[in-house]
Amino acid sequence: MTISLKQSTPPPEKLQPTGWLKYLSFSLDHKVIGLQYLVCGFLFYLIGGSLAGAIRVELTSPLSDFMPREVYNQVLTLHGTIMIFLWIVPVVNGAFGNYLIPFYVGARDMAFPRLNAVAFWLIPPSGLMLITSYFINGAAQSGWTAYPPLSITTPAAGQIIWILSVLLLGGSSIFGGINFIATILKLRRPGLKLMQLPMYCWAMLGTSILVVLSTPVLAGTLILLSFDIVAHTGFFNPSLGGNVIVYQHLFWFYSHPAVYIMVLPAFGLVSEILPIHSRKPLFGYTTMVFSIMGIVVLGLVVWAHHMFTSGTPPWMRLFFTIATAFIAVPTGIKFFNWVATLWGGKISLNAAMLFACGFIINFVLGGITGVALAQVPFDVHVHDTYFVVAHFHYIVYGGSVFVIFSSIYHWFPKVTGKMLNENLGRFHFIITFIGFNLCFAPQHWLGLNGMPRRVAEYDPQFQLINQISSIGALLMALSTLPFLWNILQSSLYGDDAGDNPWNALTPEWLTSSPPPVENWEGEAPLVLEPYGYGEKDSNKTREAIK
Amino acid sequence: MTSIVPREQSSERKKDLSNEEHEDFRLFGLIAFLIADGMTFAGFFAAYLTFKAVNPIGPDAIYELELPLPTLNTVLLLVSSFTFHRAGKFLEKNDSKQCQKWLLITGVLGVAFLISQMFEYFTLPFGLTDNLFASTFYALTGFHGLHVTLGSIMIMIIWWQTRVPFGRVNNKNKFPFEAVELYWHFVDGIWVVLFIILYLL
Numbered sequence: 001m002t003i004s005l006k007q008s009t010p011p012p013e014k015l016q017p018t019g020w021l022k023y024l025s026f027s028l029d030h031k032v033i034g035l036q037y038l039v040c041g042f043l044f045y046l047i048g049g050s051l052a053g054a055i056r057v058e059l060t061s062p063l064s065d066f067m068p069r070e071v072y073n074q075v076l077t078l079h080g081t082i083m084i085f086l087w088i089v090p091v092v093n094g095a096f097g098n099y100l101i102p103f104y105v106g107a108r109d110m111a112f113p114r115l116n117a118v119a120f121w122l123i124p125p126s127g128l129m130l131i132t133s134y135f136i137n138g139a140a141q142s143g144w145t146a147y148p149p150l151s152i153t154t155p156a157a158g159q160i161i162w163i164l165s166v167l168l169l170g171g172s173s174i175f176g177g178i179n180f181i182a183t184i185l186k187l188r189r190p191g192l193k194l195m196q197l198p199m200y201c202w203a204m205l206g207t208s209i210l211v212v213l214s215t216p217v218l219a220g221t222l223i224l225l226s227f228d229i230v231a232h233t234g235f236f237n238p239s240l241g242g243n244v245i246v247y248q249h250l251f252w253f254y255s256h257p258a259v260y261i262m263v264l265p266a267f268g269l270v271s272e273i274l275p276i277h278s279r280k281p282l283f284g285y286t287t288m289v290f291s292i293m294g295i296v297v298l299g300l301v302v303w304a305h306h307m308f309t310s311g312t313p314p315w316m317r318l319f320f321t322i323a324t325a326f327i328a329v330p331t332g333i334k335f336f337n338w339v340a341t342l343w344g345g346k347i348s349l350n351a352a353m354l355f356a357c358g359f360i361i362n363f364v365l366g367g368i369t370g371v372a373l374a375q376v377p378f379d380v381h382v383h384d385t386y387f388v389v390a391h392f393h394y395i396v397y398g399g400s401v402f403v404i405f406s407s408i409y410h411w412f413p414k415v416t417g418k419m420l421n422e423n424l425g426r427f428h429f430i431i432t433f434i435g436f437n438l439c440f441a442p443q444h445w446l447g448l449n450g451m452p453r454r455v456a457e458y459d460p461q462f463q464l465i466n467q468i469s470s471i472g473a474l475l476m477a478l479s480t481l482p483f484l485w486n487i488l489q490s491s492l493y494g495d496d497a498g499d500n501p502w503n504a505l506t507p508e509w510l511t512s513s514p515p516p517v518e519n520w521e522g523e524a525p526l527v528l529e530p531y532g533y534g535e536k537d538s539n540k541t542r543e544a545i546k
Numbered sequence: 547m548t549s550i551v552p553r554e555q556s557s558e559r560k561k562d563l564s565n566e567e568h569e570d571f572r573l574f575g576l577i578a579f580l581i582a583d584g585m586t587f588a589g590f591f592a593a594y595l596t597f598k599a600v601n602p603i604g605p606d607a608i609y610e611l612e613l614p615l616p617t618l619n620t621v622l623l624l625v626s627s628f629t630f631h632r633a634g635k636f637l638e639k640n641d642s643k644q645c646q647k648w649l650l651i652t653g654v655l656g657v658a659f660l661i662s663q664m665f666e667y668f669t670l671p672f673g674l675t676d677n678l679f680a681s682t683f684y685a686l687t688g689f690h691g692l693h694v695t696l697g698s699i700m701i702m703i704i705w706w707q708t709r710v711p712f713g714r715v716n717n718k719n720k721f722p723f724e725a726v727e728l729y730w731h732f733v734d735g736i737w738v739v740l741f742i743i744l745y746l747l
Contacts, residue, residue: 112575178578186571216582217589224593224685233674233681235593241604241678246596250589 026121028113029517033120034099035415038408040120041091044127048082049477051075056439056473059466064456072456073141074134074158080144081162084262085169086127088400092265093211094120094176096407097204099415101180103508103515104198106189106524111182119175126168133161143454145251148225148236148244156229163222163229170215170222173261177211180204189524195289198506198530199282202289203268206296210257210264213300218254221247248310252303260299262396263363264292266403267334270356273410274338276504277353278345281531284337291330298327308376309383317376324374328367335364346534351425355406358433362398366391369444384454387447393440405432405483412487413501417513418494424486428479435475442469506530576725580732583693587736590689591743594682598747607677615666616745619659623694623734626655630701630727640717642710649705652730656698663691683744690740693733700726 022032023039054075058066067075098116102109110116133139140162142151151159184197184205224235225247234240236247275282282288304312304320312320338360347353369391373379382388405428412420442465447453451462458466500509507527511520603609633648672680704726707715715722 111571115575174579174582178575178582181578182571182575186569186574212578212582213585216584216586220586220589220689221593223689224590227681227685231674233685234678235597235681235685240675241601241607243597243601243678246593246600249596250593253589 026117028109028117030098030102030110030113030116031415031515031519033116034095034097036120037090037095037098037123040124040127041087041095044082044086045091046480047131048079048087049480051079051082053473053477055079056470058456059458060463060470062458062460062463067456069456070138070141073143073154073454074139076454077140077143077162078130078134081130081140081166082127083396084144084258085166086123086130088262088396088404089169089173089258090123091404092262092269092400093173093180093204093207094123096200096269096411097176097180097265099411100200100508101183101204102187103511103519104201104506104530105184105187106192106507106526107183107187108518108520108524110179111187112179115175116179119172119179122168122172122175126165126172129161129168130165133158133165136161145255146222146225147251148228148242148247149238151225152228152237159229160226163226167219167222170219173211174215177208177215180208181212184208189526191526192528195286196528196530199271199285199288200265200268202292203264203271206292207261207264209296210261210299214254214257217250221250221254245307245310248307249304252306253300256303256306257299259395260295262400264295266359266400267292269403269407270338270359272506273352273356273406274341275531275533276410276502276506277350277356278342278347279533280341280345281533282337283340283343284333285531287333288337291333294330295327298323298330302327305374305379308379321374321376325371328371331367335360335367349426350409350422351420351429352406352410354426354429355402355409355432358429359399359402359406362394362402362436366394366398369394382447384452385447386443386451386453389453390440390443390447393443397440398436402432402436405429408487410502411508412490413497414508414513414515416491416494417497418490419497419501420490420494421486424482424489428482428486431475431479431482435472435477435479437472439469439472439476442466442472505532570721572721573724573728576728580729584732584736587689587739590682590686591739594686594743597678597682601678603679604677607679608672609677609679609683610671611683611745613745615662615669616741619662619666620737620741622655622659622662623737626652626659627731627734629655630730634723634727637708637715637717637720637723642708642713642716646705646708649701649708653698653701653705656694656701656730659694660691660698663687663694686740686744690733690736693736697726697730697733701730 022029023036027033027036054067055072058064058072064072098110130139137157138155140146140151140158141154142159146159146162184201188194188197224233227233228235228237228242232240234242236242236244238244271282271288302320302324304316305324308317308320342357369387373382373388373391409420409425412418446462446465446469449462451458497513499511499513502509505527507525507530508515510525510527629648629652633645633652636642636645636648667684674681674684704715704723707713707722710716
């Protein structure tokens with residue numbers, strides 16, 4: 001059945017704000033929404049980063065002398081929640097997904113533009129709500145996991161605002177996921193098969209399936225938790241006959257897939273960047289697709305490896321250890337495919353490529369500690385210590401955030417039509433890479449020696465290592481300055497980029513920079529080989545595109 | 547399908563952007579949303595079943611459910627699914643009088659379900675915070691009741707919009723009707739599962 005829809009139609013031009021004002025409007029253009037996500041996410045990243053800085057300042061001395069313990073708990077809760085729900089999830093999914101997916105499927109906009117704008121505009125108010133809760137009787141104190149009974153016994157106002165804010169952000173995430181699934185499956189240009197799509201589409205399809213299946217479970221759980229706090233029911237309150245373990249199961253049913261929601265799109269983005277800057281086809285396209293889908297399926301059945309010390313029965317420990325170990329297989333396939341893509345390529349070490357390579361290094365380190373943590377005997381030893389903190393930050397900072405920076409360097413010329421300063425970019429990479437590893441590598445040692453996480457005070461024997469870690473954090477904070485200067489300077493005075501500065505074959509480079517409102521003047525190009533670099537028929541491919 | 551307009555016609559296309567032809571994927575989007583909604587219920591069901599398996603009911607806790615009223619509720623909702631379907635048949639034949647009549651019956655059945663549910667709440671011997679099972683019972687049925695309330699409101703809107711000649715829903719613009727019908731069948735299906743898990747198990 002075909003019907004005529006008022007699809008992707010911008011309102012009449014006089015109602016549509018132009019210039020920078022359109023970024024503050026309820027715009028339906030997927031490119032505007034993508035940038036809204038990115039800039040909004042980056043502002044929250046700066047806030048979350050300042051909170052991380054406060055945590056590292058506190059931890060330079062063994063006593064809680066920089067801030068009171070309650071404030072420390074609030075700061076670490078806000079840091080975790082902001083970084084996950086307001087920075088990485090919206091940016092790797094919402095920002096790059098909205099900007100790139102319509103280009104990749106050859107569409108003029110997303111499947112549901114209005115829903116898309118709603119999904120974005122849920123984010124700023126819920127983020128502000130979360131931050132202002134600090135000034136109203138204090139923010140939530142129970143960490144981003146909000147485990148009961150801690151979340152029930154700490155002051156209620158902050159916790160309830162936290163729940164409301166996460167519910168809204170979850171709703172935004174679900175709307176985005178539905179939109180991506182419909183766009184990728186239903187809005188492809190005629191003649192474009194699924195197996196010809198760029199890898200980021202597959203990553204976003206897998207991620208969106210995870211979002212749609214797992215986020216609602218978190219929403220339901222948080223509704224029950226809010227009942228416990230407001231109406232004094234006893235779902236998760238043992239003193240009223242409830243069961244805290246059920247909360248942990250339901251919470252991790254979302255929050256383990258949430259790790260893949262943060263890192264799968266990063267896999268997709270890095271699979272776009274590596275072939276272009278090493279002038280080689282992406283190695284093992286089919287295995288990449290199957291490993292993404294393998295991660296999606298396995299990612300839904302490994303949640304209880306977060307709960308090995310929660311009295312899980314032996315059969316459960318066995319099952320979840322084995323299932324988690326299995327995830328290393330598709331992830332390893334992807335890792336070796338990236339290395340094989342680089343192998344023998346004509347690599348240009350620009351900022352985008354450096355950050356992508358930094359991602360590969362950091363991610364394999366985080367992946368190895370992940371496999372180690374999946375083993376029960378080891379996990380029981382290091383559970384709730386700084387080892388877990390180090391592992392997690394290697395995945396989400398060394399993984400996802402490195403890819404976000406890499407993608408900004410890669411797509412900035414397309415979005416603005418200006419080149420970034422490469423030398424400043426390389427300088428940014430070097431400080432970030434050193435600072436990141438200096439900050440988080442020593443935390444493995446802290447964890448192995450038993451320093452618990454989420455506590456403002458610690459044994460004085462750990463002071464030196466903590467101070468080294470804090471110096472790393474300071475470097476990471478400083479590394480933001482050359483980046484911001486680069487963005488500011490280049491968007492005003494940068495060299496003209498032209499339409500395709502990287503000589504890329506993926507569809508977004510085949511239009512002008514910045515792209516017109518409906519993405520292409522005239523027909524959308526049919527790109528059947530998005531990775532046809534250096535092959536003997538690549539010239540033919542490029543001719544076909546022209 | 548997305549019609550790709552050749553380059554020479556692009557200036558013409560710009561004049562009338564709304565005429566691009568697409569496969570209608572709005573129902574696809576709704577199905578994705580209903581899967582998400584169903585996962586919320588799945589989480590609640592999983593919690594309830596785990597509570598039931600792990601947490602023993604206390605010696606002085608009252609948790610007894612009577613069957614007659616919820617059975618009546620089940621019948622009400624199942625019948626309303628059929629009446630909605632029948633209204634759809636008449637919409638296809640463009641017989642708006644009959645369509646509106648059956649829609650009204652559906653809406654009344656939905657409201658009757660809500661009233662009967664309220665009545666059950668008032669007659670039950672336990673309250674929301676009495677014990678774990680009471681809390682879970684009210685959370686589950688309440689969350690489902692919220693869905694029925696929204697569904698009934700949407701049925702009434704559809705009923706209002708199928709009137710001739712001013713209504714906007716007719717057999718040329720069926721999507722709003724189909725969407726509410728799909729949603730209503732979904733809410734019914736959830737109720738059947740809920741009835742089996744809460745009352746029969």
